[in-house]
Amino acid sequence: MLGQPHVDLESGNQSENTYPDGMPVLRIGLIESRDSVEFRLTGRFSVLNNQGVSILKDVASSVKWRVKIEQYSPAKYIYSVLLGKFHDRLEAQELEYKLIEKGIGTRIKIRGGKLYYNDRVVNDNTQFWVVVDDLNSEQEAVTFAKHSLSEFSYQIINEKINEPRALLELFDSEFEKLGEAENVFRIVPESQQVITYIYDLPLENEIQNRPVKYRSFNGPLEFRCANDGKIIIICEVPLEKYVESVVALEVNSDFPIDAIGAQAIAARSKTIASLGIKHHEDTFHLCSGTHCQLFNGLIQTPEKVKKAVQETMGIVLRDNRQVVDANYSLMCGGHTEAYHTIIQDDFGDPYPPVFDGSDQNQKEKYIDLTEDIDLNKWVREEPDVYCNLFNIQSSNKLNCIRKQFRWQINYDRQELEEIISTKMGTDIGVLYDIIPVRRGTSGRIFEIEILASNQNIVLYGMQQICQVLASERLPSSCFVINRQFDDNGFPISFIFNGAGAGHGVGLCQAGGVAMALHGKDHCEILSHYFKGINLKKIY
Numbered sequence: 423m424l425g426q427p428h429v430d431l432e433s434g435n436q437s438e439n440t441y442p443d444g445m446p447v448l449r450i451g452l453i454e455s456r457d458s459v460e461f462r463l464t465g466r467f468s469v470l471n472n473q474g475v476s477i478l479k480d481v482a483s484s485v486k487w488r489v490k491i492e493q494y495s496p497a498k499y500i501y502s503v504l505l506g507k508f509h510d511r512l513e514a515q516e517l518e519y520k521l522i523e524k525g526i527g528t529r530i531k532i533r534g535g536k537l538y539y540n541d542r543v544v545n546d547n548t549q550f551w552v553v554v555d556d557l558n559s560e561q562e563a564v565t566f567a568k569h570s571l572s573e574f575s576y577q578i579i580n581e582k583i584n585e586p587r588a589l590l591e592l593f594d595s596e597f598e599k600l601g602e603a604e605n606v607f608r609i610v611p612e613s614q615q616v617i618t619y620i621y622d623l624p625l626e627n628e629i630q631n632r633p634v635k636y637r638s639f640n641g642p643l644e645f646r647c648a649n650d651g652k653i654i655i656i657c658e659v660p661l662e663k664y665v666e667s668v669v670a671l672e673v674n675s676d677f678p679i680d681a682i683g684a685q686a687i688a689a690r691s692k693t694i695a696s697l698g699i700k701h702h703e704d705t706f707h708l709c710s711g712t713h714c715q716l717f718n719g720l721i722q723t724p725e726k727v728k729k730a731v732q733e734t735m736g737i738v739l740r741d742n743r744q745v746v747d748a749n750y751s752l753m754c755g756g757h758t759e760a761y762h763t764i765i766q767d768d769f770g771d772p773y774p775p776v777f778d779g780s781d782q783n784q785k786e787k788y789i790d791l792t793e794d795i796d797l798n799k800w801v802r803e804e805p806d807v808y809c810n811l812f813n814i815q816s817s818n819k820l821n822c823i824r825k826q827f828r829w830q831i832n833y834d835r836q837e838l839e840e841i842i843s844t845k846m847g848t849d850i851g852v853l854y855d856i857i858p859v860r861r862g863t864s865g866r867i868f869e870i871e872i873l874a875s876n877q878n879i880v881l882y883g884m885q886q887i888c889q890v891l892a893s894e895r896l897p898s899s900c901f902v903i904n905r906q907f908d909d910n911g912f913p914i915s916f917i918f919n920g921a922g923a924g925h926g927v928g929l930c931q932a933g934g935v936a937m938a939l940h941g942k943d944h945c946e947i948l949s950h951y952f953k954g955i956n957l958k959k960i961y
């Protein structure tokens with residue numbers, strides 16, 4: 423098999439960790455594209471190469487060491503046209519036969535796989551992908567698809583055929599070379615008590631704002647040659663420890679325990695559902711950015727988070743086949759968004775968007791917010807929904823979240839022209855108008871057109887829309903645009919009136935907090951946001 427196998431993730435047998443034996447150990451990719459990395463350990467450790475051979479045995483150092491890349495060559499890929507994804511091999515074969523009848527040779531690729539816990543299969547997210555492969559470049563794949571596969575809906579994907587290679591060198595604080603290895607240095611601390619500090623390792627979203635000095639980890643770490651040929655850091659974490667760390671970044675200690683429990687179950691489900699599907703061509707299971715889930719390797723998890731994760735251990739959101747990709751975001755604004763607006767696959771939406779309240783009259787009134795006229799009214803009102811926290815007496819920390827329920831951001835025309843031009847890297851000229859093209863059920867825009875004198879620009883996806891239209895970023899793409907005009911009918915300012923924060927799909931974290939404060943438990947919270955999905959303890 424090409425690439426790094428991710429299917430059949432076996433349970434780990436780390437003797438030193440404090441988690442039960444048999445718990446799967448995840449490999450998390452921390453950062454890519456580095457030429458060198460500085461690190462320090464607080465206790466004794468060994469350095470191993472790819473074959474597990476010791477380069478340094480049982481050493482200690484109180485100062486920073488450094489790994490540098492000496493020569494490298496990136497991975498090589500072939501391109502394929504993906505024509506369909508299936509849970510069932512027979513369904514995939516049906517499509518394969520249909521294509522063979524048309525004279526098109528295809529192959530079935532397997533993604534996902536079985537997850538083992540204590541040698542028992544606890545989830546199986548195997549997918550069968552029908553592809554036409556062996557195309558040498560992306561362009562060749564696009565041309566082939568346009569000519570021969572235009573009647574199908576298709577997607578271009580790549581597959582690694584040659585692993586990246588690099589020579590890594592290890593130096594001490596005096597820049598004395600201690601060893602070298604092909605592709606991998608594996609750092610194995612003597613015990614879980616030994617902490618590894620990695621320097622200059624920002625979390626996504628922090629990169630522009632305030633780069634952190636270092637992050638701390640425990641357990642084995644790898645400095646490995648990534649697909650782009652540079653160094654990636656991979657840390658190994660038992661599944662439940664990973665969930666703890668993810669949850670700690672998503673909640674604050676003022677959240678009621680049931681809201682944290684709901685978050686833990688969502689994060690655990692999303693983790694398990696993603697294994698072997700995302701990052702299939704990488705040497706790790708999940709990345710540490712929002713593409714997967716934010717992870718910073720936190721060693722000291724707050725007690726409340728630990729408790730919520732332990733009390734829900736092994737509990738997931740599951741449909742009749744497998745664990746579902748349970749998304750979450752800070753505040754839906756009163757209506758959650760449809761799954762397919764952030765993730766497109768062939769399996770349809772695992773759960774529907776919901777009105778985030780209990781008042782049935784309001785629900786009837788605001789079932790669909792895809793039209794500007796309905797949304798305009800919605801963002802000016804303060805509907806009685808769960809994430810409208812204005813009626814809740816609470817702490818300062820919740821006050822910050824509360825303000826995101828309805829928000830307004832104003833820009834002079836020239837100011838916004840400059841922002842858009844800078845972010846797009848092109849001078850747009852005079853800004854005439856900004857027109858939402860497509861909205862989801864919650865009112866979130868996922869296609870918008872900017873009309874300007876030098877060029878018109880179409881933005882796709884909530885991420886890009888929120889980034890480009892504000893000096894920092896808009897809290898969500900659920901907004902209406904109001905303009906003020908001069909006497910000649912020329913726009914002089916743009917006002918964004920919006921609702922909520924984040925993509926709005928799945929669990930609304932603010933709504934979950936309000937529900938918990940109203941006495942709902944984590945089961946009730948999750949069955950509100952994930953209609954038709956069951957809770958099940960799989961280990």
Ligand SMILES: [Zn+2]
Pocket residue numbers: 700701708709710711712713714715
């Ligand atoms: Zn990722």
Ligand SMILES: [Zn+2]
Pocket residue numbers: 753754755756757778808809930932933
């Ligand atoms: Zn909400």
